[in-house]
Amino acid sequence: MSAQFNQVGVVYRNENDATLKALQRLKSFLSARKINFNESAITSQPCANNLRVEDTSAMGGADLIIVLGGDGSMLAAARAFAAQEIPLLGINLGRLGFLTDIPLNEMEPVLDEIFAGNLREERRLLLQMDILRNGDLIAKEVAFNDVVLHKWESLRMVEFETFVDDHLVHRQRADGMIVSTPTGSTAYALSTGGPIADPAMEAILLVPISPHAMTGRPMVVPGSSRIEIKLMVPAIDTRVSYDGQGNLKLSGADVLRITASPHKARLIHPADYDYFELLRTKLHWGK
Numbered sequence: 001m002s003a004q005f006n007q008v009g010v011v012y013r014n015e016n017d018a019t020l021k022a023l024q025r026l027k028s029f030l031s032a033r034k035i036n037f038n039e040s041a042i043t044s045q046p047c048a049n050n051l052r053v054e055d056t057s058a059m060g061g062a063d064l065i066i067v068l069g070g071d072g073s074m075l076a077a078a079r080a081f082a083a084q085e086i087p088l089l090g091i092n093l094g095r096l097g098f099l100t101d102i103p104l105n106e107m108e109p110v111l112d113e114i115f116a117g118n119l120r121e122e123r124r125l126l127l128q129m130d131i132l133r134n135g136d137l138i139a140k141e142v143a144f145n146d147v148v149l150h151k152w153e154s155l156r157m158v159e160f161e162t163f164v165d166d167h168l169v170h171r172q173r174a175d176g177m178i179v180s181t182p183t184g185s186t187a188y189a190l191s192t193g194g195p196i197a198d199p200a201m202e203a204i205l206l207v208p209i210s211p212h213a214m215t216g217r218p219m220v221v222p223g224s225s226r227i228e229i230k231l232m233v234p235a236i237d238t239r240v241s242y243d244g245q246g247n248l249k250l251s252g253a254d255v256l257r258i259t260a261s262p263h264k265a266r267l268i269h270p271a272d273y274d275y276f277e278l279l280r281t282k283l284h285w286g287k
Contacts, residue, residue, distance in 0.1 A: 004063075004115075004117055005035070005063050005064040005087075005115060006035075006036065006063060007036050007037070007038075007061045007062050007063055007064075008030060008035055008036065008037040008038075008062060008063075008064050008065075008066060009037065009038055009039070009040070009058070009059035009062035009064070009065045009066070009086070010023070010026060010027070010030075010037055010038070010039040010040075010065075010066050010068060011039070011040050011041070011042055011053055011059075011065060011066070011067055011068070011069075011073065011076075011077050011080075012039070012041060012042060012067075012068040012069055012073070013041070013042040013044075013051070013068075013069045013070075013072075013073050014041040014042075014043075018093065019068065019069070019093055022068055022091070022093060022104055022107075023039075023068055025107070026066065026068060026091070026107065027039075029107070029108055029111060033115070035115070038058045038059060038060075038062065039058065040053055040054050040055040040056070040058045040059065041053075041054045041055075042054065042069065042073050042076050042077070050245050050246055050247070051072055051073065051075070051076035051245050052076060052080070053076055053077060053080040053081075056080050056081070059081065059086070062086055063086065063087070064086065064087050064088075064089060064268065065077055065081060065086050065087070065088045065089070066089050066090075066091065067088055067089065067090045067091065067100060068091050068093060069090075069091075069093050069094060069100060070092065070093060070094015070095060070096070070097070070100060071090075071094055071096055071097065071098055071099045071100055072094065072243075072244075072245065073090075073094070073100070074088065074090045074099040074100050074144075075099070075144050075145060075243040075244075075245065076243075076245065078126070078142075078144040078265045079141070079142045079143070079144060079242075079243065082126055082142045082261060082263045082265065083263055085263055085264060085265075085266055086266070087121065087266040087267070087268045088265065088266060088267055088268065089102070089114065089267070089268040089269075090102060090267075091104055091107055092104065096282055097282070098186055098187075098278065098282060099183070099267070101269060101270075101273065101278060102270065110270050113270060113271065114268060114270065118270075118271045119268055119269065119270065119271055120268075120269045120270065120271055120273045121266060121267070121268055121269075122199065122200065122266070122267045122269065123264040123265070123266055123267075124144075124181070124182070124183050124199050124200075124264060124265045124266075124267060125181045125182060125183070125201075125202060125203075125204075125223055125260055125261075125264065125265075126142055126143065126144055126181065126260070126261035126263055126264065126265055127142065127143040127144075127146070127147055127179065127181055127204070127242075127258055127259070127260065127261060128140065128142060128258070128259050128260065128261040128262075129141045129142070129143055129147045129240070129242055129256070129257070129258050130256075130257040130258075131240065131248065131250065131254055131255070131256060131257075132254065132255040132256075132257060133251060133253070133254050133255075134253070138254075139248055141242045141246060141248075142242070142261055142263075143181070143184075143242040143243050144181065144183060144184070144243055144265055145180065145181060145183060145184030145187045145188070145243045145244070146178050146179060146180040146181065146184040146187060146188055146189060146242070146243065146244075147178075147179045147180075147240060147241070147242050147256070147258050148176060148177070148178050148179070148188060148209075148240065148241045148242075148244070149176045149177045149179075149229055149238065149239075149240050149250075149256060150175065150176035150209065150238070150239055150240075150241065151175055151176060151236055151237070151238055151239075152236075152237040152238060152239045152249075153237060154236045154237055156236050157173040157174055157175060157210075157212060158173070158174060158175065158176055158231070158236060158238050159171070159172070159173050159231070159232040160172060160174075160177065160229050160230060160231050160232055161229070161230045161232065162177065162206065162227070162228070162229050163227070163228040163229075163230070164221055164225050164226070164227055165225055165226050166226075166228075169206070169219070170216070171232070172208060172211055172212075172213070172216055173211070173212040173213070174208045174209055174210055174211040174212060174216060175209040175210040176208075176209040177206065177207070177208055177209065177229060178192060178194065178205070178206075178207040178208075178209060179204060179205070179206060179207075179227055179229075179258045180194065180204070180205040180207060181199075181204065181205075182197035182198060182199045182200070182201045182203055182205070183199045183265075184205075184243075185197040185199075185205055186279070186282075186283075187244075188244065189205055189207045189218075192207050192208070192209050192210075193207065193218060194207035194218045195218060195220065196279070197220065198275070199275065201223070202222065202223030202224070202260070203220050203221065203222060203223050204220070204221050204222070204223055204225055204227065204258070204260070205218060205219070205220055206218065206219040206220075206221065206227070223260045224260065225259070226257065226258075226259050227257070227258045227259070228255055228256065228257050228258075229255070229256040229258075230253075230254075230255050230256075231250060231252060231253070231254060233252045233253060237249070238250045240256055
């Protein structure tokens with residue numbers, strides 16, 4: 001067996017008996033092969049969609065994180081371990097499985113291959129989100145899929161300006177704006193008319209949500225870009241979410257600044273992983 005992964009962290013969303021049975025199955029697999037491991041649950045606090053790894057310190061020394069769950073669990077793990085750039089591997093217990101791409105019924109033979117060194121690794125772009133108020137940094141987060149500016153409990157549109165590297169792109173009235181990674185291009189951005197981007201790309205997608213002007217179209221800018229979105233005053237109740245899991249309130253003169261994170265998400269796949277086959281399967285192309 002390869003010594004590439006000597007200490008494994010296991011994270012899971014403790015929400016039903018099926019997950020706990022899968023967890024026990026994974027632990028039995030690791031124990032039988034004398035692979036050291038620690039574990040931590042993913043919790044949804046303080047609100048249902050705000051997924052967080054409960055005890056990141058329990059993963060100390062891990063050189064691989066196995067995520068047992070759906071894509072939402074993988075998003076939470078990617079944010080939690082972004083700074084350490086620990087490789088992540090996903091066992092799918094959810095619906096789509098774009099990120100957690102190993103089916104549970106194939107877990108043991110696929111893991112045997114991966115621990116033998118037969119694997120493929122990807123490094124994917126993460127976003128760094130900063131909220132500035134009167135020039136001061138008041139909040140920052142990392143996102144794997146997207147950062148979304150959106151209205152809150154109002155039928156009115158949000159009015160905002162978008163800048164790329166200090167150049168004004170547009171003043172816009174819309175229900176919001178999605179700033180997405182290539183990984184996130186198959187998530188919320190796709191449902192609002194954005195393009196699908198190969199996840200290996202160094203690019204950032206700007207996808208307006210229901211823009212008032214028919215000419216408001218999605219854009220793709222270099223991954224090195226600095227994007228700033230400024231609310232136009234007076235502003236309605238507006239929020240910013242990251243990966244559809246965290247949600248922060250903005251005030252009238254706040255500036256939302258988004259850049260590529262200096263860190264990458266490292267994903268481990270089976271050696272025969274094929275992104276385009278994944279797209280065909282998950283999006284039912286050709287059926």
